[in-house]
Amino acid sequence: MSALVLRAGRRSFRVERRTLWLSAILLGTILALGFVGLCYGGATWASPGEVLAALTGAADSVVIVEWRLPRVVAAMVFGCALGAAGAIFQTLTRNPLGSPDVIGLDAGAYTGALFAFTVLAGTSGQLAVSSVLGGLLVAALIYLLSLSNGLSGLRLVVIGIAVNAMLQALNSWIVLRADLEVAMAAGAWNAGSLNGVDWADLVLPLPILAGLLATLLVWFRPIQQSTLGDAVAATTGVGLDRLRLMMVLIGVGCTATVTAVAGPIAFIALAAPQIGRRLARTPGVALLPAALTGAVLLLTADLLAQMLLSPESLPVGVVTTAIGGCYLIWLLTQEVRRR
Amino acid sequence: MISTETRPAPTSTARWHVAVLVGGFALLAAVAVVSIGIGAQAVPPMDVLRALVAPDGSANQLIVLEVRAPRALLAIGVGAALGVAGVLIQTLSRNALAEPGILGVSTGAGFAMTIGAALGGVASPAAELLVATLGAAGATLLVYAVGRTAPLRLVLTGVALSAVLSGISLGLRLMSPDVFDKYRFWSVGSLAGREQAPLLVPMLAIGLALVGALLLSRSLNAAALGEAVARTLGANIARVRLATLVLITVLAGAATAVAGPILFVGLIVPHVARRLARGSVPWLTGYALVLGPLLMLLADIGSRVLLPTGEVPVAIVTGFLGGPMLIWAVRKYGAGSL
Numbered sequence: 125m126s127a128l129v130l131r132a133g134r135r136s137f138r139v140e141r142r143t144l145w146l147s148a149i150l151l152g153t154i155l156a157l158g159f160v161g162l163c164y165g166g167a168t169w170a171s172p173g174e175v176l177a178a179l180t181g182a183a184d185s186v187v188i189v190e191w192r193l194p195r196v197v198a199a200m201v202f203g204c205a206l207g208a209a210g211a212i213f214q215t216l217t218r219n220p221l222g223s224p225d226v227i228g229l230d231a232g233a234y235t236g237a238l239f240a241f242t243v244l245a246g247t248s249g250q251l252a253v254s255s256v257l258g259g260l261l262v263a264a265l266i267y268l269l270s271l272s273n274g275l276s277g278l279r280l281v282v283i284g285i286a287v288n289a290m291l292q293a294l295n296s297w298i299v300l301r302a303d304l305e306v307a308m309a310a311g312a313w314n315a316g317s318l319n320g321v322d323w324a325d326l327v328l329p330l331p332i333l334a335g336l337l338a339t340l341l342v343w344f345r346p347i348q349q350s351t352l353g354d355a356v357a358a359t360t361g362v363g364l365d366r367l368r369l370m371m372v373l374i375g376v377g378c379t380a381t382v383t384a385v386a387g388p389i390a391f392i393a394l395a396a397p398q399i400g401r402r403l404a405r406t407p408g409v410a411l412l413p414a415a416l417t418g419a420v421l422l423l424t425a426d427l428l429a430q431m432l433l434s435p436e437s438l439p440v441g442v443v444t445t446a447i448g449g450c451y452l453i454w455l456l457t458q459e460v461r462r463r
Numbered sequence: 464m465i466s467t468e469t470r471p472a473p474t475s476t477a478r479w480h481v482a483v484l485v486g487g488f489a490l491l492a493a494v495a496v497v498s499i500g501i502g503a504q505a506v507p508p509m510d511v512l513r514a515l516v517a518p519d520g521s522a523n524q525l526i527v528l529e530v531r532a533p534r535a536l537l538a539i540g541v542g543a544a545l546g547v548a549g550v551l552i553q554t555l556s557r558n559a560l561a562e563p564g565i566l567g568v569s570t571g572a573g574f575a576m577t578i579g580a581a582l583g584g585v586a587s588p589a590a591e592l593l594v595a596t597l598g599a600a601g602a603t604l605l606v607y608a609v610g611r612t613a614p615l616r617l618v619l620t621g622v623a624l625s626a627v628l629s630g631i632s633l634g635l636r637l638m639s640p641d642v643f644d645k646y647r648f649w650s651v652g653s654l655a656g657r658e659q660a661p662l663l664v665p666m667l668a669i670g671l672a673l674v675g676a677l678l679l680s681r682s683l684n685a686a687a688l689g690e691a692v693a694r695t696l697g698a699n700i701a702r703v704r705l706a707t708l709v710l711i712t713v714l715a716g717a718a719t720a721v722a723g724p725i726l727f728v729g730l731i732v733p734h735v736a737r738r739l740a741r742g743s744v745p746w747l748t749g750y751a752l753v754l755g756p757l758l759m760l761l762a763d764i765g766s767r768v769l770l771p772t773g774e775v776p777v778a779i780v781t782g783f784l785g786g787p788m789l790i791w792a793v794r795k796y797g798a799g800s801l
Contacts, residue, residue: 219560220619269790279793285560286789289727293782296651300776304644312637391626398619438634445630452623456616457609 143404143413150416154200157423161196162188164427167434190322197330198321199426199440200419202386205333205378207400207418208340210393211409212375215344216368217281223394224379227284230388231291232262233380234314237387238298241310251313252384259383262287263376267369316389316441318426329381336374336381337415343370344411389441392418395448402455421448480746483739487753491760495539498760499531502767506531533658536666538763538777539756541654541718542728544669546755547676548714549729550736550747554683555707556614562730563715565618566708569724570625570632571602572716573650577632580645588660591649592720596665599716602628607708652725652778654763665717672713676748679706684744725778728758731785734792758784 162175170188178185179193210223224230236258240250266287270280299307346367382389399421400413425443432438500506506514506523514524515532548563556565564570575598576591602624610620636643682703685692715729736750762780769775 220615220622269794281560282793283790285730286786286793289730290782290786293727293779293786296647297776297779299647300651304640307647308637308640308643311633311643315633315637391630394622395626439637442630442634442637445626445633449623449625449627449630453609453620453627456620456623 140404140406143406143410146404147412147416150413150420154416154419154423157420157427158196158200161199161423161427162192165192165195165430167430194323194326195318195321195426196423198318198326198385199422201330201333202318202382202389203392203396203419203422204337204415205382205418206389206392206422207396207415208337208411209375209378210395210418211344211397211400211411211414212340212371213393214397214409216371216375217278219278219281220394220398222281222284223397224375225388225390225393226288227266227281228262228288228291229259229376229379230383230390231288231295233259233383233388234295234310235262235291235298237313238295238302238310241306241313242298242302246306246309255387256380256384259380260376262291263372263380267372312439313387314441315439316387316444317429317437317439318386319437319439321385325385329385332381333378336377339370340374340411343367387439387441389422389444391441391445391448392421395452396421399448399452399455421451476741480740480749484749484753487750487757491539491753491757494757494760494764495535498535498538498764499527501764502526502531530658533662534654534763535760537654537658537662537721538759540666540669541722541725542732542756542759543673543752544714544718544755545725545728546732546736546751546758547673547748548711548718549731549733549755550744550751551676551683551707551711551714552729553733554744554747555686555704555711556618558614558618559734560730561618562727563711564625564724564729565621566711566715567602567606567621567624567628568599568712568715569719570628571598571600572596572719573646573724574598574602574628574632576649577635577642577646580642581635581639588657592660592665595720596716599719600712603708603712603716607705611704611708649723651776652719652723652781653774653776654722654766655774655776657722660721662721665721668713668717672710672717673752675706676710676714677745677752679703679710680745680748683707723778725759725781727778727781727785728755728762731789732758734789738792 159172159175162179163170163172165187170185174183174185175188177183178188206224213222213224213227214220216222233255236254236256237251239258240246240254244250244254266280266284269287270283299310302310379393396418397409397414400415400417401409403417404410404413406413421444422440425447426440428447429438429440429443432443496508496511499511500508504523504526506527510523511527511531513519514527518524518528545563552561552563552565553559572595575594579590579594606617606621606624609624610617632646636646686700686703718725732751732755733747736747736754739750740747758781759777762777762784765780765784766775766777769780
């Protein structure tokens with residue numbers, strides 16, 4: 125495989141050509157899907173001309189600019205954030221199972237949300253605050269528990285799985301004891317949904333996620349080097365423990381921010397890095413393909429969630445798990461056939 | 464092998480294992496007697512033994528024979544099935560994080576239960592049992608068809624298929640309150656009242672599969688060393704892998720069908736057993752056979768006595784029992800030795 129080396133001052137980036145092409149194709153797909161998302165919503169289609177007119181400001185359209193556009197932007201950015209968070213954790217732990225939804229962050233957010241539903245009134249503000257708090261508390265707990273003589277990736281995953289199992293037991297216990305309506309509302313929140321997301325919901329999350337993703341872009345290379353083994357990483361001059369802590373913070377930040385707005389959208393963080401890796405044919409998890417694949421997955425899922433049972437709109441998490449899983453299976457069967 | 468130099472000679476190792484196992488079975492029997500005695504109507508241990516050996520038809524003995532003993536037997540069967548299934552899947556996939564549910568057994572069963580409830584077909588315990596079994600078997604077959612060539616692919620396929628099935632069934636549940644209500648009670652694994660279901664067939668299946676696992680464990684020992692080594696030792700990798708998967712499906716499928724998803728037991732038991740077995744798969748299987756039922760019985764006792772107001776589902780107790788155990792083991796022995 126041929127590689128391209130980009131130099132800017134003292135920094136240099138080495139990018140595989142295949143990864144570059146793939147990223148361009150994925151970006152194109154994202155824009156195309158976003159455009160379709162602007163055309164469709166609430167079981168009605170707008171013509172591409174109308175959408176273009178609304179985007180350029182030639183025509184006023186509340187539906188397109190105030191309703192559909194924030195939803196499409198949210199799907200793009202959240203998808204990228206979830207894919208990137210998955211790439212971080214899977215790289216740190218060197219394990220495809222080391223994604224935020226496996227190691228208990230989503231379960232912690234759900235516990236927080238269940239608290240808001242059953243003890244508080246369950247308004248969207250309370251849900252956002254308590255779910256973020258739940259997720260952060262769990263992340264801190266897992267991190268502290270897995271810390272001894274530095275952070276070990278596998279230990280973090282195992283402890284995450286243990287904490288996840290306990291939280292899930294707790295959550296299903298609460299769901300079991302709650303009234304049926306409350307339980308169903310909580311279940312729907314837990315599926316993750318972009319229904320009703322507007323600009324006001326995105327004012328804070330978008331800059332936060334943009335900042336986190338930009339930081340990640342700079343620091344991901346040293347993290348990948350660290351997976352070559354602690355000894356190799358030390359010789360390249362990477363301060364491992366501080367770097368790992370920073371990566372964990374970014375990953376948790378991405379997941380928590382998305383969860384606060386849309387609920388825990390399952391499976392993208394797990395599937396996107398694995399799908400991206402297979403498309404790019406890189407030996408390890410690559411950041412850019414993972415993030416872009418995440419956006420493609422979430423955009424597609426959100427479109428399907430609106431179309432499948434229209435005019436009813438399914439929670440997008442139901443669809444992400446279904447299509448992400450199907451696609452991963454298809455990729456695996458292709459691998460079998462190539463042999 | 465170099466590592467054997469630091470270990471005791473083979474015969475004394477075997478004697479040690481046998482001694483620990485015999486002690487374990489004695490402990491298991493004692494806990495079973497205690498478990499049968501505990502409940503709303505407490506029965507003293509001697510009465511329990513008398514009822515099991517020489518029944519005379521008194522009220523206490525009826526409780527023991529009709530309700531408590533079947534339930535203890537159920538706990539033992541489910542615990543053994545999950546523990547041994549966990550050993551098999553972790554050895555086969557060479558992944559310490561694998562649990563029987565990873566092959567899609569529990570989500571397959573849950574998917575079938577959701578569909579069944581949505582179609583209004585699952586009314587009796589027997590029907591529940593049948594539907595859950597079919598779902599578990601179907602899902603595992605699919606996972607095997609796609610992922611049979613390599614352990615990692617098997618695990619990934621299992622995770623992916625589980626996601627697809629749980630996504631679809633979640634969508635179905637959110638559309639119908641009835642289905643949601645039925646599923647939320649099934650989805651928390653419990654032994655309460657399950658002893659009244661027709662248990663002969665699933666228990667027989669578990670028993671046969673356990674014998675099969677013990678017979679297979681020696682070949683699995685060779686397979687665990689890697690494909691090349693196994694071939695030189697004369698083991699047929701493909702056949703061993705297939706047989707192991709069939710056993711995992713039967714064990715985990717039957718356990719899930721009778722009690723609902725309690726799969727954390729399948730993750731934690733192999734981890735504890737591995738401390739005792741020191742790398743030998745046959746002994747590992749033996750230890751799981753004792754530790755699985757022990758954990759399950761203790762959790763079942765906990766589920767009955769923890770809350771004064773009523774029973775806690777056993778899956779919640781196993782979660783809170785197994786979680787800290789796993790964290791402790793990882794912190795004490797490190798994740799590398801898992």
